[in-house]
Amino acid sequence: MKLGFGLYRHMLNEQHYKFARQCGATHVVVHLVDYFGHAKNMSDKSNQPVGGNQGWGHAGDGQLWNLEELLAIKTEIDAHGLKWEAIENFDPSMWYDVLLDGPKKHEQLERLKDQIRIVGNAGIPVFGYNFSLAGVASRISGPFARGGATSVGMDGCDDSPVPTGMVWNMVYDPDAPEGYLPRISHEELWDRLQYFLDELLPVAEEAGVKLAAHPDDPPMPVVRQTPRLVYQPHMYQRLLDLNPSPANNLEFCLGSISEMTDGDVYEVTDQYTRQDKVAYIHCRNVVGKVPNYKEVFIDEGDMDIIRIMKILKKNKYSGVLIPDHTPQMSCDAPWHAGMAFAMGYLKAAMDHLAQE
Numbered sequence: 001m002k003l004g005f006g007l008y009r010h011m012l013n014e015q016h017y018k019f020a021r022q023c024g025a026t027h028v029v030v031h032l033v034d035y036f037g038h039a040k041n042m043s044d045k046s047n048q049p050v051g052g053n054q055g056w057g058h059a060g061d062g063q064l065w066n067l068e069e070l071l072a073i074k075t076e077i078d079a080h081g082l083k084w085e086a087i088e089n090f091d092p093s094m095w096y097d098v099l100l101d102g103p104k105k106h107e108q109l110e111r112l113k114d115q116i117r118i119v120g121n122a123g124i125p126v127f128g129y130n131f132s133l134a135g136v137a138s139r140i141s142g143p144f145a146r147g148g149a150t151s152v153g154m155d156g157c158d159d160s161p162v163p164t165g166m167v168w169n170m171v172y173d174p175d176a177p178e179g180y181l182p183r184i185s186h187e188e189l190w191d192r193l194q195y196f197l198d199e200l201l202p203v204a205e206e207a208g209v210k211l212a213a214h215p216d217d218p219p220m221p222v223v224r225q226t227p228r229l230v231y232q233p234h235m236y237q238r239l240l241d242l243n244p245s246p247a248n249n250l251e252f253c254l255g256s257i258s259e260m261t262d263g264d265v266y267e268v269t270d271q272y273t274r275q276d277k278v279a280y281i282h283c284r285n286v287v288g289k290v291p292n293y294k295e296v297f298i299d300e301g302d303m304d305i306i307r308i309m310k311i312l313k314k315n316k317y318s319g320v321l322i323p324d325h326t327p328q329m330s331c332d333a334p335w336h337a338g339m340a341f342a343m344g345y346l347k348a349a350m351d352h353l354a355q356e
């Protein structure tokens with residue numbers, strides 16, 4: 001078990017590499033999608049985006065992240081004594097028609113294959129993705145955590161339809177004709193995932209990259225009139241069983257799993273780490289389940305994180321664990337303080353378990 005730290009694109013700088021290392025991280029997970037492009041200042045950029053009509057704002061320009069760019073970032077990461085464990089998420093502009101079964105699907109799949117080959121060449125072992133049409137929607141924000149710390153949560157589900165030109169809660173085509181995504185069935189979306197995995201997994205295997213699936217956030221059967229894939233724990237098994245490739249793995253999000261209405265998070269953690277199918281873990285705590293939950297500090301939610309870590313140890317889990325997101329603490333650096341608190345808690349637990 002290794003302690004990691006997640007960095008957003010605007011945090012790829014010396015200050016944040018040092019901060020991650022100072023918090024005890026040995027590995028980093030990097031988001032290259034700019035979810036915060038619409039944010040006006042750094043304080044907005046530190047909060048988890050909630051998103052209105054335009055979701056998290058505009059997606060990228062469809063360009064791949066090239067090898068030079070990745071190696072330049074990697075050199076910086078290495079220089080700060082860290083290892084680049086994973087990239088998290090494709091930009092919607094790279095694969096909207098793969099998600100939507102649109103006319104550019106095959107062309108975009110070929111480009112995703114190129115992207116995975118580039119990631120493999122850069123020596124980054126994991127690529128996390130979230131196969132979702134609505135993406136992270138229905139979020140609210142408020143003083144939900146201990147001491148009135150600001151965090152995100154859910155209070156009922158957004159059932160407004162997704163406008164055309166938008167997928168995964170970002171706008172990929174601001175000039176799309178007016179309208180909404182057509183309604184499709186759950187089985188149709190599973191078919192699209194199957195096709196994506198069957199095409200991409202052989203390439204990932206060859207490139208030495210594990211693809212790792214995040215469950216639905218929030219884990220509701222339907223969000224914004226679009227079906228979801230992994231909104232109960234057993235659906236993760238269905239995803240794994242779609243293709244037996246060793247490159248078919250999970251980006252195991254404890255918070256999302258705890259929000260699911262079925263299953264026991266400890267048994268579920270045991271089930272998937274025992275199969276050695278967890279590429280890395282998002283760790284955050286919550287109170288409640290969909291459609292009403294709140295994110296809280298790592299030590300005050302429904303989950304006993306120490307008990308989870310004991311299961312990881314029992315199953316000899318060797319991947320990275322990162323805090324997913326945390327409540328913002330009342331001080332001049334709310335995001336940093338929240339992350340440092342979570343990191344300290346995880347580090348202490350990990351050190352203690354290593355000695356047992």
Ligand SMILES: [Mn+2]
Nearest residue numbers: 253256282324
């Ligand atoms: Mn997560």
